[in-house]
Amino acid sequence: MKQQIVNFPITFPITLTGQWQSPRTLGFSSLSTPLKDWLLDEGSLTARLKNHCDNFQVKIIGEQQQPCSAAESCDLIKVGEPVLVREVILYCDDVPQVFARSLLPLASLTGEEQILANLGEQPLGQVLFNNPSLQRLRLELSSFDSNSSVVALAAKLAAQHASNSSLVKASTIPKQELWGRRSIFMLENKPLMVAEVFLPDAFAYE
């Protein structure tokens, strides 16, 4: 079922509080093979989604410079360090596929990487995966239940769709839990954090 591109405002920031764990943790072995395949794909999510649809779009929820929170800090991005927070929704043929929240340390946005501060609706992955120095240092997984901000976002997107289309569709909270991954990248030896959550209608759950 085609969904309309969401008429923003979806209020920034959505934020993302996950129980991030290594994929080797036992709880993930029960996930479906297709979902695990999407979650653990080492390539560009942008490139893979583009291969699945005719019209790929990045819709920006917001971008803002903030101090890195304790909840999102790690060994490479410290608490209080100034980061550019970028939240987007990735669409395939008007269907929302992914909510992404990226933390781009200002200290990493130097030299050629300054372009990451002015991406607009160009996908972050298009810049990252065109740089041969890119390394994905670590990848963690998390589920998100009905109390999470990303499930609330998914319900808003469903309600937006219902209000934009002739179909009368109750804006229910998505029934299944959602799954996401969080990566630490090194680009020209400078760290970036990218978290991506597959939304209810994503190919990852098919």
Ligand SMILES: C=C(O[C@@H]1C=C(C(=O)O)C=C[C@H]1O)C(=O)O
């Ligand atoms: C990191 C990638 O970039 C994608 C695009 C993003 C953006 O434009 O903000 C954020 C996360 C990714 O889903 C990728 O394609 O793998």
